Amino acid sequence: xxxxxxxxxxxxxALQKNNLMSMMAxxxxxxxxxxxxxxxxxxxxxxxxxxxxxxxxxxxWNFYEVLLIIxxxxxxxxxxxxxxxxxxxxxxxxxxxxxxGLLAKxxxxxxxxxxxxCDHEDFPRVIIGIILICYGLANLNLDxxxxxxxxxxxxxxxxxxxxxxxxxxxxxxxxxxxTIADYSLYNFLNAMSQISQYPTDVFVNxxxxxxxxxxxxxxxxxxxxxxxxxxxxxxxxxxxxxxVATVFFYLSRRFWQYALKHxxxxxx
Amino acid sequence: MGKYLLIVKNTIQENLVYRFSTFAxxxxxxxxxxxxxxxxxxxxxxxxxxxxxxLKGIISYxxxxxxxxxxxxxxxxxxxxxxxxxxGELTNVMLKPISYLGYLLSHAIGxxxxxxxxxxxxxxxxxxxxxxxxxxxxxIATILLFTALAILGFFINFFVxxxxxxxxxxxxxxxxxxxxxxxxxxxxxxxxxPLDLLPNFVTRINDFLPFKYVVFVPISVFTGRIGFxxxxxxxxxxxxxxxxxxxxxxxxxxxxxxxxxxx
Numbered sequence: 001x002x003x004x005x006x007x008x009x010x011x012x013x014a015l016q017k018n019n020l021m022s023m024m025a026x027x028x029x030x031x032x033x034x035x036x037x038x039x040x041x042x043x044x045x046x047x048x049x050x051x052x053x054x055x056x057x058x059x060x061w062n063f064y065e066v067l068l069i070i071x072x073x074x075x076x077x078x079x080x081x082x083x084x085x086x087x088x089x090x091x092x093x094x095x096x097x098x099x100x101g102l103l104a105k106x107x108x109x110x111x112x113x114x115x116x117x118c119d120h121e122d123f124p125r126v127i128i129g130i131i132l133i134c135y136g137l138a139n140l141n142l143d144x145x146x147x148x149x150x151x152x153x154x155x156x157x158x159x160x161x162x163x164x165x166x167x168x169x170x171x172x173x174x175x176x177x178x179t180i181a182d183y184s185l186y187n188f189l190n191a192m193s194q195i196s197q198y199p200t201d202v203f204v205n206x207x208x209x210x211x212x213x214x215x216x217x218x219x220x221x222x223x224x225x226x227x228x229x230x231x232x233x234x235x236x237x238x239x240x241x242x243x244v245a246t247v248f249f250y251l252s253r254r255f256w257q258y259a260l261k262h263x264x265x266x267x268x
Numbered sequence: 269m270g271k272y273l274l275i276v277k278n279t280i281q282e283n284l285v286y287r288f289s290t291f292a293x294x295x296x297x298x299x300x301x302x303x304x305x306x307x308x309x310x311x312x313x314x315x316x317x318x319x320x321x322x323l324k325g326i327i328s329y330x331x332x333x334x335x336x337x338x339x340x341x342x343x344x345x346x347x348x349x350x351x352x353x354x355x356g357e358l359t360n361v362m363l364k365p366i367s368y369l370g371y372l373l374s375h376a377i378g379x380x381x382x383x384x385x386x387x388x389x390x391x392x393x394x395x396x397x398x399x400x401x402x403x404x405x406x407x408i409a410t411i412l413l414f415t416a417l418a419i420l421g422f423f424i425n426f427f428v429x430x431x432x433x434x435x436x437x438x439x440x441x442x443x444x445x446x447x448x449x450x451x452x453x454x455x456x457x458x459x460x461x462p463l464d465l466l467p468n469f470v471t472r473i474n475d476f477l478p479f480k481y482v483v484f485v486p487i488s489v490f491t492g493r494i495g496f497x498x499x500x501x502x503x504x505x506x507x508x509x510x511x512x513x514x515x516x517x518x519x520x521x522x523x524x525x526x527x528x529x530x531x
Binding site (some may be wrong): 028029030031032033034035036037039043046047050051054055056057058059107121162176179180184185188189190192194195198201202203204205208216236 | 283288289290291293294295296297300303306307309310311314316317318319356439440441443444445447448451452454455460461465466467468
C-alpha cells in the first residue's frame, strides 16, 4: 500500500514537471492566461460588491459569508485546474486516438487521465480564494477558538467538495466516449461553477432544492463547507457531505469503467 | 454571394450533426437562468430590492440575456480564427476565391440561423410559461427595434471576436487573450448585471465602448426601460462600420506576419 502511494505520488510529480516545462515554452501565453484568470475573478467579486451595495443579505447570507462561498469555489476549482485541468485531456486524447497509449501504461487509467494535463496558470484562483476567506473570516466577529474549531471541519468538507466537483466533472467528460461535444461541455461546467459561487439556500422550492443537493450536488460543492466555517459544526451537513462525496466518486469510477469497456479506439 | 450562402448552408448542416453540443449548451445556460430566477426571487421576497428594478424587471432582464447568449453571442469565431491561423489552415481559405472575413461571417450567420430556429421555439413556450413573472413588450414597434438592435449587436460581437482571433498572427495562441477579453466584455456589455446598477464612472467609460449595444441596450428596449431614439440605432451602426474598417486594416497587417507553417 505504502509503495503504491509512493509510486502514484511520483507519477503526479513527473506529470506536474512535464506540464510545467511545456507551458514555459510559451511564457507569453502563460502570463496572459494568468492575467485572464485574475480578471475573471475580479469581475465576479465586483458583481457581488455591486449587488451588496443594494441589499444586506442573500437568503440569510451576508456579504462576508458569501465571500467564504466564493473563496471556497476558487480554491476547489483552482486545485482541480492545477492538478488535472479538470480532466481536460480526455476530449482530445479520444479524438486523436491517443488514449490507447495512456491505457497501456502500468497505472490506473482513471488516475492517469485525471492528472494527465495541468493548467498551472490557475494558481491565482487558489491564492485569491484564500485571501477572500481570510478577509471574510476577519470581518465575521468570530473568536479565534471558534474559527480554529470550524476550520478543522471546514477542511474535511473542502476535501469532500473537491471529490464531488471532480466526480461531476469526470462523469460529464466521460460522455466524450460517445459523442464529440467539443466546447459545449466546457460551457456546462462553467454554468455549474457560476452557480456554486452563491448560497444554494436560495432554492426554496423543495423539488429544485433536491435536484441541486442530490442530483447535481452543487450545495455540497461550496455552500456547505462555507456554512460550517461561518456558523460551526452541524453533523447533518458533515454526514451528508461525506455520503454524497462517496456516492459520486463511486458513480464516476463505475461510469469510467463502463465507458472503457465500450471504447473502440479512433486510431488504427 | 452564392458561395457565401453555401457556407451558411453548410454550417447549418454541420450544426445539425452536433445536436448534443446544442443540447449541452442549452441545459447549461438554462441551469444558470433557473438559479438566478431563484436568487432574485429570494432577495425580493425578503423585502430587498436591486436599484430601480422590480422583481419582474430583473427576471425579464436575465431571461432576454439568456436568449441573446444563446443566439447572437453563441458562436466561437475568436477560437476558430485563432486556431486556423495558428495551425496554418488559413492558407486553405486564402487559396479559395473568398475573403477570410466573409468566410467566418458566413459561418457565424449559419450558426445564428440554426440557433434562432431552435431557441425561438423554446423561448416561445418559455415566455408563455413565465408570462406572470416578466415584462413583455406590448407593441410590434418595440419588437422590431429590439430585432434591429440585436442584429447590430451580433455584428459588433462578431467583429470583436474576429479581432481577438486574428491576434493569433502576433500571439500564436489566443486562448488567454480570448478568456481575458471575454471576461471584460461580458462585464461591460451587461452580461453579468444590468449596467444601470453600476457606479456612474463605469457608465461614463461604457459610453466610449461598443459593448453595451450587444446586450444591455437591446434588452432594455425589449423590457421597455429605454424608448426609441435615433441615436439608439445610429451609434451602434457607426460602431459596426468602424469595426469593419478596423478589422480589415489589422487583418492586412497580420497577413504580412503570417507564415502558414503546418499547412
